[in-house]
Each structure stands twice: as structure tokens, then as C-alpha cells.
Amino acid sequence: MGTEAIDNCLKAIFQLAGDNDRATTAGLAEQLAIAPASVTGMLKKLSEADPPWIEYQKHHGARLTDRGRARALEIIRHHRLIELFLYRVLDYSWDEVHMEAEKLEHAISETFEDRIAHVLGDPEFDPHGHPIPRRDGTLPDRADSDLIDMEPGTDAEVSRVSDHDPTMLQHLSSIGVRPGVRIHLLERRPFDGPLMLRVGDDQAVHAFGTRLAGSIRIRDIRSAAA
Amino acid sequence: MGTEAIDNCLKAIFQLAGDNDRATTAGLAEQLAIAPASVTGMLKKLSEADPPWIEYQKHHGARLTDRGRARALEIIRHHRLIELFLYRVLDYSWDEVHMEAEKLEHAISETFEDRIAHVLGDPEFDPHGHPIPRRDGTLPDRADSDLIDMEPGTDAEVSRVSDHDPTMLQHLSSIGVRPGVRIHLLERRPFDGPLMLRVGDDQAVHAFGTRLAGSIRIRDIRSAAA
DNA sequence: ACCCATTTTTAGGCTTGCCTAAATTTAGGT
DNA sequence: ACCTAAATTTAGGCAAGCCTAAAAATGGGT
Numbered sequence: 001m002g003t004e005a006i007d008n009c010l011k012a013i014f015q016l017a018g019d020n021d022r023a024t025t026a027g028l029a030e031q032l033a034i035a036p037a038s039v040t041g042m043l044k045k046l047s048e049a050d051p052p053w054i055e056y057q058k059h060h061g062a063r064l065t066d067r068g069r070a071r072a073l074e075i076i077r078h079h080r081l082i083e084l085f086l087y088r089v090l091d092y093s094w095d096e097v098h099m100e101a102e103k104l105e106h107a108i109s110e111t112f113e114d115r116i117a118h119v120l121g122d123p124e125f126d127p128h129g130h131p132i133p134r135r136d137g138t139l140p141d142r143a144d145s146d147l148i149d150m151e152p153g154t155d156a157e158v159s160r161v162s163d164h165d166p167t168m169l170q171h172l173s174s175i176g177v178r179p180g181v182r183i184h185l186l187e188r189r190p191f192d193g194p195l196m197l198r199v200g201d202d203q204a205v206h207a208f209g210t211r212l213a214g215s216i217r218i219r220d221i222r223s224a225a226a
Numbered sequence: 227m228g229t230e231a232i233d234n235c236l237k238a239i240f241q242l243a244g245d246n247d248r249a250t251t252a253g254l255a256e257q258l259a260i261a262p263a264s265v266t267g268m269l270k271k272l273s274e275a276d277p278p279w280i281e282y283q284k285h286h287g288a289r290l291t292d293r294g295r296a297r298a299l300e301i302i303r304h305h306r307l308i309e310l311f312l313y314r315v316l317d318y319s320w321d322e323v324h325m326e327a328e329k330l331e332h333a334i335s336e337t338f339e340d341r342i343a344h345v346l347g348d349p350e351f352d353p354h355g356h357p358i359p360r361r362d363g364t365l366p367d368r369a370d371s372d373l374i375d376m377e378p379g380t381d382a383e384v385s386r387v388s389d390h391d392p393t394m395l396q397h398l399s400s401i402g403v404r405p406g407v408r409i410h411l412l413e414r415r416p417f418d419g420p421l422m423l424r425v426g427d428d429q430a431v432h433a434f435g436t437r438l439a440g441s442i443r444i445r446d447i448r449s450a451a452a
Numbered sequence: 453a454c455c456c457a458t459t460t461t462t463a464g465g466c467t468t469g470c471c472t473a474a475a476t477t478t479a480g481g482t
Numbered sequence: 483a484c485c486t487a488a489a490t491t492t493a494g495g496c497a498a499g500c501c502t503a504a505a506a507a508t509g510g511g512t
Contacts, residue, residue: 005468044490059478090342091341096337104333104334107329108329109326231498252459260500265459266460
């Protein structure tokens with residue numbers, strides 16, 4: 001129904017604003033790597049579509065309509081299912097899946113989506129730990145929090161890692177950080193200094209700068225009996 | 227490297243002209259469903275590319291250069307691998323695979339191509355019996371001939387069926403005709419009349435009009451001991 | 453030698469999706 | 483009330499890929 005430009009814009013709005021907030025023109029311009037004036041034009045188009053993809057008030061950003069939300073979630077579902085499929089079935093590495101999925105997410109049909117979901121057993125999370133939207137538009141929930149806010153001296157499990165920078169993923173992979181892995185935070189150095197932590201059963205201590213730490217979310221470790 | 231329009235044009239030239247013949251402007255216009263004048267423009271562009279995709283003499287059609295041929299075969303390899311992949315791994319039906327592959331063939335990377343080829347065990351033929359070009363540009367060979375030319379009273383095996391018309395594929399599927407199936411030609415009715423034949427172990431006699439028969443190729447049956 | 457079908461050229465147009473630069477408007481904070 | 487940053491409008495442009503209609507060229511067949 002929509003073009004690739006529209007899909008990418010809706011996805012960007014969802015990722016910047018979620019369900020309730022509005023996405024700003026400047027934010028979208030940066031996310032989509034296009035000029036702000038181009039964004040304004042696109043937003044006008046999206047809000048004048050019939051039915052409209054977004055609710056748009058000038059100078060107040062854009063919010064997805066139900067239709068826009070559904071489309072955004074559909075594209076994200078495509079993306080994440082494809083990532084998992086590449087990882088599990090086609091033996092792609094962690095850092096390869098994002099780029100390939102970025103192209104394929106616009107090219108596959110609903111049939112293809114259904115079939116890979118089925119082959120993968122209707123998965124709920126992609127290889128980076130991001131929730132895969134369900135066909136009905138709901139999102140699997142996993143209560144997690146930012147690694148930055150973790151209590152020193154405690155343990156946690158990696159919940160998800162950002163997939164925007166492939167080199168960061170490679171690095172995380174090389175030190176064993178991936179969803180499901182247990183970490184132990186020793187201390188947080190002052191003045192936005194690095195987080196000192198251990199990964200899994202490895203005794204080595206790693207220093208995570210704020211950029212790296214900011215790309216990781218964690219969840220409380222289930223006690224062994226859970 | 228090339229755009230989708232270029233890819234489709236190169237594929238059309240290969241399919242219309244093969245390796246040695248030239249494809250005509252009119253033929254390409256029909257195949258691509260665009261105006262002849264647009265084809266002329268496209269051919270000029272393709273021949274002026276650096277390096278050129280085609281050899282083009284005005285009023286004498288176009289022939290692929292080595293580069294053009296390589297690209298065409300790459301797209302066809304993509305297409306046929308995807309078809310087989312959809313059929314075997316994702317449980318698509320015979321008549322669904324073509325359309326989906328038509329979109330995906332332009333979207334997948336060489337990595338994706340390699341991985342599905344590997345998962346499928348480096349197959350040589352797609353679900354319709356068409357040869358899958360190898361990465362080195364060679365084509366698996368299978369000596370076959372047109373069903374139209376088959377000797378009445380003999381047996382043969384279906385080698386391949388055209389995949390251009392999904393409804394024809396559905397029909398063939400419904401009467402059990404697919405690559406590898408044995409058929410027995412009873413007689414050919416005169417004046418371009420239908421071919422009367424039996425399919426597999428089924429005793430029913432089917433009448434194949436020239437259009438249907440023309441979309442099927444056969445090969446001599448291997449004697450049981452082969 | 454000539455005709456006609458095919459092909460090519462010419463000249464113009466359309467849409468999508470982006471760009472730029474400059475001028476203007478607006479909202480929100482002080 | 484005013485200032486400023488953000489957003490918007492305006493006006494123009496670009497490239498890809500297609501379209502049309504009409505005119506011109508070509509070349510193969512008779």
C-alpha cells in the first residue's frame with residue numbers, strides 16, 4: 001500500500017515517539033538522514049492520505065493514527081522476523097542481519113511473513129532481544145531497564161542490545177555480551193565514567209563507556225528456582 | 227550495481243535472445259510491458275554504460291555483453307533459488323512462488339544467495355524444472371524437448387513447465403503434472419488438435435491443447451535400470 | 453527500386469522523492 | 483512582550499523511469 005519512503009517514515013515515527021508521544025521534524029530528519037524541509041513535506045502527505053497515516057499539527061510533530069501504527073508495526077515485525085530468520089536458518093552473524101533485513105522488510109509479502117514466523121515457531125524476540133510485534137499489533141512485553149541504572153554489586157541478565165551500529169555489535173559479540181547472558185556490575189566510576197563489569201562466567205573485567213552501556217538493556221535475574 | 231529497471235531489461239534480453247541471438251525492441255517492449263520508444267531509450271543507456279551491459283546496433287536489436295550476461299544470470303539465479311527456497315523451506319505452493327520471487331530477486335544480497343543455495347544443497351533445478359545458473363555463469367544441462375514433438379505411443383518424463391501463468395500451473399498441479407512425473411502420449415489429434423495423454427499412474431486421459439502442451443518440456447524416460 | 457513495418461528520434465509531459473536557499477511563521481521560555 | 487530556535491513555506495532544481503504523439507529514418511522483402 002505505501003511506498004518505501006512512507007514505510008521508513010512511519011517506522012521512524014514509531015521508533016522516535018512510540019505510541020503516545022509525537023515525533024519532531026528535526027528528529028525525523030536526523031533519523032531518516034534527509035532535510036527538515038523534506039520531512040515537513042512528507043508529514044503533510046502522510047496526514048493528507050486517505051485514510052491518514054498520521055495525525056499532524058503544524059509545529060507540534062506527528063503522531064501515528066491506528067492505521068499508521070499498524071503499518072509501522074508490520075514493517076518492524078517484518079524486520080525483526082527476517083533478522084531472526086537470517087540468524088537462525090541462514091546462519092548469518094549478528095552484525096550482518098540488520099542491513100539485509102533493512103532491504104528485505106519492504107519486499108516480502110504477508111505470506112512470506114507468516115511462513116517464516118511459522119518456521120521459527122512464532123518467536124517473540126529477535127536476535128538482539130527486541131520484541132517482535134504480533135500480527136494483532138500487540139508487543140511481547142519484557143520488563144527491562146537501562147544498564148546505566150543498574151545497581152553496583154548486583155547481577156542481571158542482558159535483555160537487549162541496540163542494533164544500529166554493526167561494529168558495536170561485533171564488539172559486544174567478541175566479549176560475549178548477547179541477550180540472555182548474565183552480567184555482574186562491580187562499580188560505576190564517577191563523573192559518567194565507565195561501568196566495570198563481568199560478563200557470564202568470564203573473570204575478566206570490562207570497562208563500558210556510557211555510549212556502549214547506553215545501548216544495552218537488562219532485566220533482573222530470575223532466581224535460580226524461577 | 228544496476229537498478230531494478232536495468233536488471234529486468236537484462237533478464238528480458240537473456241530470456242528473449244539467449245546467448246547468441248539479439249533481442250528486438252518490439253519483443254522487449256512486450257516482455258517488459260512498456261512502450262517501444264522507452265525500450266530504445268533504455269537500450270541506448272545500457273550500451274553506453276561503462277562498462278556496457280549490451281552490444282547495441284540501431285535497428286538490429288541488443289545482445290548481452292559478458293558483463294550483461296553475468297548480471298542476467300545472477301538475477302535468474304536469484305529468482306530460481308528463491309523459488310525453490312520458498313517451495314521447499316517455506317512451504318509455498320507451486321503457483322505462489324513466482325510472484326514473490328519476482329520481488330525478492332532484486333532485494334537479496336550475494337550472501338543471502340549463497341546461504342540459501344547452501345541450505346538447499348546447491349540445487350540445479352527450480353520447482354518448475356528450470357536450470358539454476360551456477361555462480362560461475364554456467365547452466366546445468368538437461369537434454370529435453372518439447373512435449374509437442376513427442377512420439378505418440380511412447381513414455382516420457384516431465385522435464386519442466388513454464389511458470390509464466392500461475393493459473394496454468396495450478397491446473398497442471400491439479401492433474402498431477404510436475405517435473406519428474408511420467409506421462410504416456412496416446413495420440414495427437416490432427417489439425418493442431420489436442421494431445422491425449424495419461425499422467426503418472428492415473429488411468430484418466432487428459433486432452434492438452436496446444437497452448438498447454440507448448441508450455442511443457444519432456445525428456446526421454448530413463449529405463450528402469452538407469 | 454520501392455514499400456512498409458519496425459525502429460528511432462524529437463519534443464513534450466508526468467510522478468516520486470529527494471535537494472537547496474531564503475523568507476516567514478510559530479511556539480515557548482524568559 | 484520579546485526573542486530565539488524550530489518548523490514551515492516558497493521557489494526552484496535534479497534524476498530515474500516511465501508516458502504520449504508525430505515525424506523521420508532504416509532496412510528487409512518483393
